[in-house]
Amino acid sequence: MAESPEIETPETETPEVSTERKPVVVIQDLHVEYKVFATGKRATAADTTSGMFKRAKRMQTVHALKGITFTAYENDSVGIIGSNGSGKSTLMRAITGLTPATRGAVYASTRPSMLGVGAALIRDLSGQRNVMLGGLALGFSKAEIEERYDDIVDFAGMRQFIDLPMRTYSSGMTARLKFAIATIRNHEILIVDEALAVGDRQFRQRSEDRIREIRDNAGTVFLVSHSMQSIRDTCNRVIWIEKGELIMDGPTDEVVTAYENA
Amino acid sequence: MTQPVEDPEAFGLTRVGGRPPLGTYLRDVASRKDFIVSLAKYRIEAENQRKRLGMFWVVLKPLLNALVFGLVFGILMKSRRSTPDFFEFLLIGVFMFEFFSSSLGAGAKSITGNSALVQSLSFPRMALPVSVVTQKFMQLVPTLTLLLVILIGSGHLPTWNWLLMIPVLVFYYLFCNGLAFFVARMTVHVRDLTNLLPFVTRLFFYTTGIFFALDVRFEGHPKFLAIMEFQPVYAFLSLSRELLLDSDPLYDVRLQFWPIIACWSFGLLILGAIYFWAAEEQYGRVT
Numbered sequence: 411m412a413e414s415p416e417i418e419t420p421e422t423e424t425p426e427v428s429t430e431r432k433p434v435v436v437i438q439d440l441h442v443e444y445k446v447f448a449t450g451k452r453a454t455a456a457d458t459t460s461g462m463f464k465r466a467k468r469m470q471t472v473h474a475l476k477g478i479t480f481t482a483y484e485n486d487s488v489g490i491i492g493s494n495g496s497g498k499s500t501l502m503r504a505i506t507g508l509t510p511a512t513r514g515a516v517y518a519s520t521r522p523s524m525l526g527v528g529a530a531l532i533r534d535l536s537g538q539r540n541v542m543l544g545g546l547a548l549g550f551s552k553a554e555i556e557e558r559y560d561d562i563v564d565f566a567g568m569r570q571f572i573d574l575p576m577r578t579y580s581s582g583m584t585a586r587l588k589f590a591i592a593t594i595r596n597h598e599i600l601i602v603d604e605a606l607a608v609g610d611r612q613f614r615q616r617s618e619d620r621i622r623e624i625r626d627n628a629g630t631v632f633l634v635s636h637s638m639q640s641i642r643d644t645c646n647r648v649i650w651i652e653k654g655e656l657i658m659d660g661p662t663d664e665v666v667t668a669y670e671n672a
Numbered sequence: 673m674t675q676p677v678e679d680p681e682a683f684g685l686t687r688v689g690g691r692p693p694l695g696t697y698l699r700d701v702a703s704r705k706d707f708i709v710s711l712a713k714y715r716i717e718a719e720n721q722r723k724r725l726g727m728f729w730v731v732l733k734p735l736l737n738a739l740v741f742g743l744v745f746g747i748l749m750k751s752r753r754s755t756p757d758f759f760e761f762l763l764i765g766v767f768m769f770e771f772f773s774s775s776l777g778a779g780a781k782s783i784t785g786n787s788a789l790v791q792s793l794s795f796p797r798m799a800l801p802v803s804v805v806t807q808k809f810m811q812l813v814p815t816l817t818l819l820l821v822i823l824i825g826s827g828h829l830p831t832w833n834w835l836l837m838i839p840v841l842v843f844y845y846l847f848c849n850g851l852a853f854f855v856a857r858m859t860v861h862v863r864d865l866t867n868l869l870p871f872v873t874r875l876f877f878y879t880t881g882i883f884f885a886l887d888v889r890f891e892g893h894p895k896f897l898a899i900m901e902f903q904p905v906y907a908f909l910s911l912s913r914e915l916l917l918d919s920d921p922l923y924d925v926r927l928q929f930w931p932i933i934a935c936w937s938f939g940l941l942i943l944g945a946i947y948f949w950a951a952e953e954q955y956g957r958v959t
Contacts, residue, residue, distance in 0.1 A: 544793060
């Protein structure tokens with residue numbers, strides 16, 4: 411396995427607030443409410459007789475985000491922190507448009523790519539096929555992908571397994587390959603929703619380098635993570651949300667310290 | 673560090689959940705043609721990879737299908753007596769119908785079955801139903817080649833009309849794409865559709881005249897037959913039979929089928945594309 415060329419990125423954490431920078435994602439008073447069928451409710455005496463049709467009708471409203479407002483600029487890498495169920499993933503899905511806003515609005519410069527934990531792109535196809543298809547889907551030509559193919563595979567550290575179908579991959583391997591595919595493109599909005607958590611140390615380091623590189627190339631990265639180390643290493647700005655409300659928004663050090671002391 | 677941006681659109685940002693204008697969108701889809709074709713090709717490979725006979729299944733499956741129907745309807749139920757060249761009639765029907773039914777079935781699942789792809793990468797979603805229909809079309813071509821070999825083997829020598837099968841197939845491909853656009857979006861809204869579609873397909877199968885000739889069965893009802901000519905699948909199937917076979921007056925080419933299939937193809941393609949595009953931002957949503 412060949413080592414990929416590590417890109418040395420200077421550790422210049424300068425959370426400058428310049429009005430010159432171009433906004434990439436603008437979120438205005440965003441509310442998201444889910445209407446879900448409540449099936450996990452405690453069974454009452456009535457439930458045992460009512461059958462499946464009645465139960466399916468009971469709706470519950472979950473107010474997942476309650477008025478979030480912020481703007482992310484190019485060259486930003488924004489860490490999103492908060493406890494489980496605080497609305498982090500909902501916020502990320504709202505930015506990609508996968509979850510519609512109930513009130514308020516989300517503006518973005520392009521449709522972002524989102525890396526979440528979980529499913530392979532196309533399970534029955536080999537890693538090699540997935541790299542090819544992912545690249546084509548993102549709008550690259552075959553020649554461009556072939557040109558970058560070795561870099562992608564080496565970056566993911568997957569040369570040994572690249573011809574096996576993705577259904578045989580572990581969750582860490584899947585995350586590696588997906589990350590490598592989604593970051594082929596540089597100038598873009600990338601959302602990484604805990605996807606690096608399943609990777610090993612070596613890969614985490616490599617992917618954090620890559621995130622810094624994207625940021626330096628006028629990209630914008632959102633990183634949802636419970637690892638404060640990852641956040642400190644990659645983000646110049648952190649947003650802390652709790653129960654769907656924005657608690658704090660500021661330079662990494664300040665917010666993470668406040669979060670850890672909370 | 674967040675000063676509210678009053679007018680995001682002034683910075684060239686667009687509202688998430690909006691969709692690009694139809695023209696831009698279609699150009700975007702067209703630029704993904706490598707993705708569409710590669711996905712189709714890889715899918716066919718993957719489908720057969722784990723089978724011992726591998727790619728032979730592409731022709732083996734429709735052939736077995738035809739054998740079973742030939743056995744049941746041709747020999748046991750004696751429907752062959754009334755229809756000249758019954759086996760050829762049946763083969764063309766089964767092979768051509770397979771493309772329609774598989775496009776419909778797989779097209780319906782093209783968005784819902786690819787949620788991982790839709791949720792993580794950003795690309796025009798229309799590429800998915802087009803890719804599914806392209807895949808089914810790629811599977812139809814070797815089957816039809818086999819059909820031509822069988823036809824020649826059983827004494828039907830090639831005529832110039834055989835060449836006209838090419839435009840028929842182009843129309844058929846467009847028609848199935850339009851259909852796939854409709855069912856792909858409808859399935860996103862109503863998942864129950866995947867349970868319903870097999871019945872729709874079956875209804876079409878039994879009423880379109882795959883294993884019996886409508887013209888023979890309803891000989892005394894010219895009005896009914898004239899109406900049936902507007903049924904698109906029947907039109908595609910009959911025209912194919914008439915172009916490929918010329919052994920009997922039953923297979924005289926009915927020229928009126930051409931405008932019928934052209935209208936269906938373009939009509940369904942255009943309406944389907946608009947219908948699919950209109951919900952572009954909703955695909956992949958978590959509800």
